[in-house]
Amino acid sequence: MKIFHVEDDADIREIARMSLEMVGGFHVDQYEHADAALAVAAEARPDVLLLDVMMPGMTGPQLLAELRKMDHMAHVPAIYMTARVQPQEIEAFKKTGAVGVILKPFDPVTLGQEITEMLQSKAA
Amino acid sequence: MQEAWTILDRQPDPVLVFDGQTHAVRFQNRAAARLAGQSAAAGVPLADLCGWLRMSAAKVATLLETMDAESAPKHLEVSHCDAHFDVTVQLPGLSGFPDQIVAAFHDITERRNAERQKQELVSTVSHELRSPLTAIKGAMGLVLAGSAGALPERARDMVQIAHRNANRLILIINDILDLDKIADGAMVFDNAHTPLVEVIDAAVEAVAGYRQRFDVKADLVIEARDAVAFIDPNRLVQVLVNLLSNAIKFSPAGAAVTVRLQDNGAFNRISVTDRGEGIPASEQRFLFDRFVQIGTRNRAATGGTGLGLSIVQAILDKQNGHITFTSQVGVGTTFHVDLPKPDAVPDSDIPKAG
Ligand SMILES: Nc1ncnc2c1ncn2[C@@H]1O[C@H](COP(=O)(O)OP(=O)(O)OP(=O)(O)O)[C@@H](O)[C@H]1O
Ligand SMILES: [Mg+2]
Numbered sequence: 001m002k003i004f005h006v007e008d009d010a011d012i013r014e015i016a017r018m019s020l021e022m023v024g025g026f027h028v029d030q031y032e033h034a035d036a037a038l039a040v041a042a043e044a045r046p047d048v049l050l051l052d053v054m055m056p057g058m059t060g061p062q063l064l065a066e067l068r069k070m071d072h073m074a075h076v077p078a079i080y081m082t083a084r085v086q087p088q089e090i091e092a093f094k095k096t097g098a099v100g101v102i103l104k105p106f107d108p109v110t111l112g113q114e115i116t117e118m119l120q121s122k123a124a
Numbered sequence: 125m126q127e128a129w130t131i132l133d134r135q136p137d138p139v140l141v142f143d144g145q146t147h148a149v150r151f152q153n154r155a156a157a158r159l160a161g162q163s164a165a166a167g168v169p170l171a172d173l174c175g176w177l178r179m180s181a182a183k184v185a186t187l188l189e190t191m192d193a194e195s196a197p198k199h200l201e202v203s204h205c206d207a208h209f210d211v212t213v214q215l216p217g218l219s220g221f222p223d224q225i226v227a228a229f230h231d232i233t234e235r236r237n238a239e240r241q242k243q244e245l246v247s248t249v250s251h252e253l254r255s256p257l258t259a260i261k262g263a264m265g266l267v268l269a270g271s272a273g274a275l276p277e278r279a280r281d282m283v284q285i286a287h288r289n290a291n292r293l294i295l296i297i298n299d300i301l302d303l304d305k306i307a308d309g310a311m312v313f314d315n316a317h318t319p320l321v322e323v324i325d326a327a328v329e330a331v332a333g334y335r336q337r338f339d340v341k342a343d344l345v346i347e348a349r350d351a352v353a354f355i356d357p358n359r360l361v362q363v364l365v366n367l368l369s370n371a372i373k374f375s376p377a378g379a380a381v382t383v384r385l386q387d388n389g390a391f392n393r394i395s396v397t398d399r400g401e402g403i404p405a406s407e408q409r410f411l412f413d414r415f416v417q418i419g420t421r422n423r424a425a426t427g428g429t430g431l432g433l434s435i436v437q438a439i440l441d442k443q444n445g446h447i448t449f450t451s452q453v454g455v456g457t458t459f460h461v462d463l464p465k466p467d468a469v470p471d472s473d474i475p476k477a478g
Pocket of ligand 2: 366369370428431432433
């Protein structure tokens with residue numbers, strides 16, 4: 001399972017990578033911002049998009065809108081990662097086409113499982 | 125007598141005097157005239173002025189109904205353009221103005237602006253703390269999960285302490301952000317007709333682990349099984365969880381806390397009673413202030429930051445609810461949450477989203 005992860009904080013990127021690779025058994029490709037992600041998006045064939053919401057430059061939802069314009073990215077499940085928000089905001093994120101929202105700070109032990117469950121509930 | 129009016133007229137703060145019966149304006153001083161422009165000329169009924177002040181006419185009327193010549197002055201906060209006023213409403217009774225209502229406006233714009241800036245700072249700082257905390261909690265979580273190999277027992281204990289405290293910091297930041305959100309009206313309330321029994325069950329369920337840790341039982345006394353309130357159920361659960369966790373952590377091991385639901389006529393009442401050490405009378409009036417924790421109790425055991433009750437009160441304020449408590453040292457404490465019955469709340473007073 002390949003994860004396409006965009007996050008501007010280097011340390012959080014590192015923690016997420018270790019958590020998803022070592023504990024979760026995923027393959028993770030990481031990008032620091034939307035521009036870096038868009039630069040490789042044409043070649044990328046991820047199974048899931050994991051996007052930070054607040055980033056300098058393009059935000060997560062803006063990046064997702066760009067990615068959705070590409071045929072091969074149009075239906076890849078997307079998950080946002082963000083600091084605590086109100087339930088209503090989570091609903092708004094889901095309306096932009098995400099299958100779920102992971103709250104920061106996340107638990108590195110269960111992060112992979114959380115993502116798997118979101119993908120399954122979407123498939124169901 | 126004439127002199128008194130002259131003094132009032134020259135007061136730097138705006139002052140309006142209303143007829144006690146008709147609520148029409150009887151007198152305005154110069155400062156009030158400047159503030160009101162044309163619209164507050166003598167004879168204008170209070171209800172019209174309320175539009176000008178963007179305050180709720182119903183609120184003022186209710187305020188006046190509860191007052192008589194003996195009651196202490198009441199305060200009301202109103203905004204006019206970019207200015208904020210603290211309005212002191214008084215029925216001076218026999219002291220020279222029989223049957224008149226005196227409203228004195230005190231400009232608190234600067235104080236309010238300073239508060240707003242402080243709040244913005246708090247919320248920026250809290251957000252900025254979150255990213256490093258995500259990394260700290262994440263790194264320690266991975267170490268504890270054995271991702272870096274087995275740890276010597278003592279190292280494990282130390283990382284566990286650090287991890288626990290990182291979690292505590294996160295809770296504090298969440299609380300501060302919650303208070304901040306409520307204060308600037310950004311917390312959204314999804315009100316619905318909610319059976320209170322369901323809210324109580326959810327809250328008691330949510331503190332199950334906590335109860336186990338402190339070895340405290342929960343007794344439910346449901347006297348009004350059909351009680352309903354028009355509130356945001358999640359926020360009311362948050363309120364009860366806060367009260368329950370206080371009751372639990374200040375209870376002696378083996379004791380029980382009681383949650384009671386009663387129909388109290390005008391409103392429904394949820395009470396949370398504990399048999400803990402109680403709150404000394406001298407400390408009681410500070411209880412709802414931010415960061416207040418009482419006495420020299422062992423903080424390591426009880427934890428917390430003193431924000432819980434501030435949040436409870438702020439939420440209830442926005443939900444037309446009311447909280448009171450009685451406490452006796454050595455006997456215990458009871459918190460009462462009073463919620464208006466759905467039909468008792470005028471539509472216009474139900475807080476809208478935002
Ligand atoms: N049921 C109770 N019995 C005795 N003291 C209480 C009780 N509830 C609250 N207090 C006192 O009031 C203080 C403030 O309570 P509050 O819930 O605001 O903060 P806290 O519980 O210390 O921390 P937090 O709720 O933020 O985790 C407590 O620290 C405690 O001293
Ligand atoms: Mg508390």
